[in-house]
Amino acid sequence: MRYFKNTSWMMSEKVLRIVAALTIGAWVTRYLGPTDFGILSYAQSFVGLFAAFSTLGLDRLLARELVKESEQKYVLLGTSFILQTIGSTILVSLLFISIYFNDNDELTNKIIVIMGLLTFVNSFNIIGAYFQSIVKTKHVVITSIIGLIVFTIIRIVLILNDAPLIYFVYAIAFDTIFLILGAIYVYFRSKQSLFKWKFSKTKAKSLLSDSWPLILNAIFISVYVRIDQVMIKEVMDSESVGQYAAAVTLSQAWYFIPGIIGSSLFPAIVNAKKVSESLYYDRLQKLYDLMVLLSVSIAIAMTFLSDWVVEFMYGSEFYLTGDVLSIHIWAGVFVFLGVSVSKWILTENLQRISSFNLFIGMVSNIILNIIMIPKFGVIGAAFATLISQSISVLFTPLLFKKTRPSFFMMIKALSFTSVLRRVFK
Structure with a gap:
């Protein structure tokens, strides 16, 4: 207590x-x-x-x-x-x-x-x-x-x-x-x-x-x-940074949810590992499924409502923010999954691999921003964030044998196969 x-x-x-x-x-x-x-x-x-x-x-x-x-x-x-x-x-x-x-x-x-x-x-x-x-x-x-x-x-x-x-x-x-x-x-x-x-x-x-x-x-x-945001300013101007940063604020406002869920369910996952591997991975899969269901639901809603939300909260001056938000919000799917993966990595004592994943995400984000901001502006920066998040969270686990089980669990969650099995079994 x-x-x-x-x-x-x-x-x-x-x-x-x-x-x-x-x-x-x-x-x-x-x-x-x-x-x-x-x-x-x-x-x-x-x-x-x-x-x-x-x-x-x-x-x-x-x-x-x-x-x-x-x-x-x-x-x-x-x-x-x-x-x-x-x-x-x-x-x-x-x-x-x-x-x-x-x-x-x-x-x-x-x-x-x-x-x-x-x-x-x-x-x-x-x-x-x-x-x-x-x-x-x-x-x-x-x-x-x-x-x-x-x-x-x-x-x-x-x-x-x-x-x-x-x-x-x-x-x-x-x-x-x-x-x-x-x-x-x-x-x-x-x-x-x-x-x-x-x-x-x-x-x-x-x-x-x-x-x-x-x-x-x-x-x-x-x-x-x-x-x-630093690169947008260097390539474009302060107004563009403002348009982009306003969207990021709304997009990241949801990120407290996976933190709360992960912290609440982490003890149950650790205890399951002590009981059996099958129970342990079943609970992990349920956590991944829940994170995807929540994040995709939020992303779909915000994609359709982005222009209205931006107009209501910020006004007509932020005319690019709605488009940025409708893209950047989908990076949240991988942020939600990333929290789940971090709990799994902590349980498995694979923190060094986590550092490598972050490094790959950082490098890919820099490269993508260099390529996409001059061509597509703030929209390009939003896509760079989305793609680099997917690389860091979803695809880098494929590079290591120890983390591949996490990749396949995430694919199951993203394809909703495990959810559908539970519904129709």
Whole structure:
């Protein structure tokens, strides 16, 4: 029950943020228009390309280490904080170098710098990992929800007062700082102290030794999901980025569903493996089937309703967004399946193959964007995402004997053969 309540608080905060993104976030997008929203999205994507250097994979690793070595919590927290601060220094240095060589306007580069400097503040996110390790995220989540409410009110006030783009960037910075100050406050209230944090070279080497595969994966993912918007800006313009980014926001709004389903059903799949292989693979197949049914249903609905949804949420200025959405939404089929595959890979301890799959997806996405954006514009970028997702999730498992069973399960799910057998047996 304690773990369930902890997870429920975390999921509640995520759902609220998604709702805010689809309501107030859509209003902000509509207010800014394609060009200003494109500048903001480009800057966020540009910084996102280097994001792996600021976290160093420690965001995923730290909670586990704090559970294993709770008596070393101050050393773990202090060492992780220093490492992430060094990582943020590397990130900001790379941003300044890239800014020196790019031809962006002054406002775009200013936003990039602000977003980059916020990664130093985000180093304090390790406090969240501490509360996860002791299964007490409630108060941190409450602080986050309060911050979301304040952030929402600020954005509404900015819209009503016809504020320029840079004020919305300051609002994002305020939201980030508010969340961190809230986490620090909760940390002190729980009778902990930042001044007890300690740095250890030995622990730093140990953490980096364990986190380097995560750093690699994070780099692949960062480039994979951000490169399209950066390339659209370089090849086309900020307005095109805005048209595309608005569609991506609506398309990715559904991606919390497979995360919830995967986390909920994962224990049942692991337990089935202990009972028998046949039960294990039967439950996996049912998970794949469910993911395909849900994602295809969403994709079909959004394909037919895309123009209406975009007109309702963003207005007529986003005239290309509906076409992009009707294509990009189908990438969600492979995202849903990818979550299922990741659970299977974790159970089978095949994480290295997962890294290879991400690498192939990243490379294919870059190549396809280089080919398709100059010829087909934002529509080409949407097709590049769809094709690269299918290559990474569906076809790369064919390259390894150990992962081929997953390919055949996905084919069954996509062809609905296993579903039809259950219906008509």
